[in-house]
Amino acid sequence: MNRITQLFEQKKNNVLNIYFTAGYPQLNDTTTILKALDESGADLVEIGMPYSDPIADGETIQHANQVALDNGMSVKLLFEQLAGIRPAIKVPILLMGYINPVLQFGIEEFCKKCQEVGVDGLILPDLPADVFEENYKVIFEKYGILNIFLITPQTSETRISHIDAISEGFIYMVSSASITGAKSGISDEQEAYFSRINAMSLKNPRLIGFGISDNATFTKASSHAAGAIIGSAFIKVVTEAKDLSADINAFVKSVKGE
Amino acid sequence: MTTAQQYNVNEKGYYGEFGGAFIPEMLYPNVEELKNNYLSIINDPAFKAEFDALLKDYVGRPTPLFLAERLSEKYNTTIYLKREDLCHTGAHKVNNTIGQALLAKRLGKRRIVAETGAGQHGVATATVCALMGLECIVYMGEIDIERQAPNVARMKMLGAEVRAAKSGSKTLKDATNDAMRHWINNPVDTHYIIGSVVGPHPYPDMVARFQSIISEEIKWQLQEKTGTTNPDYVIACVGGGSNAAGAFYHFLDDAQTQLVAAEAGGHGISSGFSAATTFLGKPGVLHGSRSILMQTEDGQVVEPHSISAGLDYPGIGPMHAHLFDTKRAKFFAITDEAALKAGFQLSKLEGIIPALESAHALAALEELGAQPNETVVVNLSGRGDKDLATYMKHL
Numbered sequence: 001m002n003r004i005t006q007l008f009e010q011k012k013n014n015v016l017n018i019y020f021t022a023g024y025p026q027l028n029d030t031t032t033i034l035k036a037l038d039e040s041g042a043d044l045v046e047i048g049m050p051y052s053d054p055i056a057d058g059e060t061i062q063h064a065n066q067v068a069l070d071n072g073m074s075v076k077l078l079f080e081q082l083a084g085i086r087p088a089i090k091v092p093i094l095l096m097g098y099i100n101p102v103l104q105f106g107i108e109e110f111c112k113k114c115q116e117v118g119v120d121g122l123i124l125p126d127l128p129a130d131v132f133e134e135n136y137k138v139i140f141e142k143y144g145i146l147n148i149f150l151i152t153p154q155t156s157e158t159r160i161s162h163i164d165a166i167s168e169g170f171i172y173m174v175s176s177a178s179i180t181g182a183k184s185g186i187s188d189e190q191e192a193y194f195s196r197i198n199a200m201s202l203k204n205p206r207l208i209g210f211g212i213s214d215n216a217t218f219t220k221a222s223s224h225a226a227g228a229i230i231g232s233a234f235i236k237v238v239t240e241a242k243d244l245s246a247d248i249n250a251f252v253k254s255v256k257g258e
Numbered sequence: 259m260t261t262a263q264q265y266n267v268n269e270k271g272y273y274g275e276f277g278g279a280f281i282p283e284m285l286y287p288n289v290e291e292l293k294n295n296y297l298s299i300i301n302d303p304a305f306k307a308e309f310d311a312l313l314k315d316y317v318g319r320p321t322p323l324f325l326a327e328r329l330s331e332k333y334n335t336t337i338y339l340k341r342e343d344l345c346h347t348g349a350h351k352v353n354n355t356i357g358q359a360l361l362a363k364r365l366g367k368r369r370i371v372a373e374t375g376a377g378q379h380g381v382a383t384a385t386v387c388a389l390m391g392l393e394c395i396v397y398m399g400e401i402d403i404e405r406q407a408p409n410v411a412r413m414k415m416l417g418a419e420v421r422a423a424k425s426g427s428k429t430l431k432d433a434t435n436d437a438m439r440h441w442i443n444n445p446v447d448t449h450y451i452i453g454s455v456v457g458p459h460p461y462p463d464m465v466a467r468f469q470s471i472i473s474e475e476i477k478w479q480l481q482e483k484t485g486t487t488n489p490d491y492v493i494a495c496v497g498g499g500s501n502a503a504g505a506f507y508h509f510l511d512d513a514q515t516q517l518v519a520a521e522a523g524g525h526g527i528s529s530g531f532s533a534a535t536t537f538l539g540k541p542g543v544l545h546g547s548r549s550i551l552m553q554t555e556d557g558q559v560v561e562p563h564s565i566s567a568g569l570d571y572p573g574i575g576p577m578h579a580h581l582f583d584t585k586r587a588k589f590f591a592i593t594d595e596a597a598l599k600a601g602f603q604l605s606k607l608e609g610i611i612p613a614l615e616s617a618h619a620l621a622a623l624e625e626l627g628a629q630p631n632e633t634v635v636v637n638l639s640g641r642g643d644k645d646l647a648t649y650m651k652h653l
Contacts, residue, residue, distance in 0.1 A: 066425070075557070099280060100543045100553070104542065126281055174283065177444070177445045
């Protein structure tokens, strides 16, 4: 069974998903960070494939993307870095990125590589649902890779129902109309949105992302969904880290309130 | 046999294999709203009347189709210049911004965001926002802010807020990224006026329709002057390709008219400093559509170079990618040097200082090989006032 599916069968709440950018701060930090997250108790890890034009991302992740590219990071190199991480690394792994580098690598070749190294799912925000369904769904399924879709406060209920129908694993619930790292905290308006989605009784669990940065926001988000995703706040941790493994461990523990 | 349908957008938003709407979910409702409404709004007689009246009385249309006699003599053929440089604000860009601002008002939006390269689209956007009482924010690459200072001043005087795009190459591509991010952050009350035939469907088609007034006028003006609606060639420069889309639009179906696109060759296509997308690019996705794109093997977008800020873009509109792919249009890569030379030449031969962008179209005359009995229309997309500092460096 896919490790993401398995995770949500076993764990129904307080699922912590952490995003980081591959090849950042240093080119070879990818696996160091991955190991530290696995050991410190992150439930799910989202590895960002750096891109020159990340239009859904704010300054923090844009900067990490640019540094990683300047370090020489590429899709090809990421698969080399991830080769052999299983079975030592247990945590389910998502790759997050923009569609163009994946298209250039070749969709089928990309999914095949994901399966080989033990990646479980993909988040490709600028891959439209209809293009996925028409052209790529069969390929993803062939290699056992889940495609994670996003919903936002502006997504219509009809579309949410459709996304729920074609989703497996979980749905990425963007907490507000924004790019990553733009806002912090959770407002009453956002809580109303979370409640509205909960009332829809979707078949897929949701993880809330954007604006989650610490124990308070993680706990609040987790009370409205299966868990939450931290991105920009974690990038800041690795940017300022003196000892990557120790600082990551401390951050994850603090978010989980341990 | 060809049909217009073959070169125009299909129901799914594609030109052949190019186009589509590759956008994050955050933009989906906005783009969907546009897609569901743009045709009914544009085709509404009341909208048309308002749009046409503004083009006539505010922009100064129709723009002249001028027989450039001395230039014709130099190339031993017959050359007409479509004088988009005489539009209010100094370039064709205003045709599109008037159309989109009217459309935004009908969608109930009160704020406009736009990107700009040379500043012409930014000025045209700031202008219509002033005219229609809309709030206006323009993103412009930090480098472009420096090299196009007069246009920055104009935007500010018109009441727009100019924000510097500081990421990546700090030019048009990055200004577009930041404008899209702004739209993601303000999805309800803001309309994004894209300045070229790029972006997710329906933008390429919508912008091409607003610019199609250029070829509509060329047809009847040429008929008046020569007794035939169709020239042998229509030449236009292509960055994203909005003036070319407008100049080509009503000729797409007319196989007897050769469409000619002049891309920015920069220092030369093999120099590493170029923006000649069809020569250096391959299919890929940027800014919401699948098109031809300058990129690395890893799919990272390459930073382009052109002396002309308006052509300094690593992609082209999906319509042009399709015209290239089907060989309906012939593409030339014009170097910075050739464009400068053509700009100086037109100034001295005809008393018209062209924008550096338009100078690329003029330079294509050198390579075209038009015959004495043939007729060429060059779309003179903008005037050169904004480029004087660059021209002076090379005088």
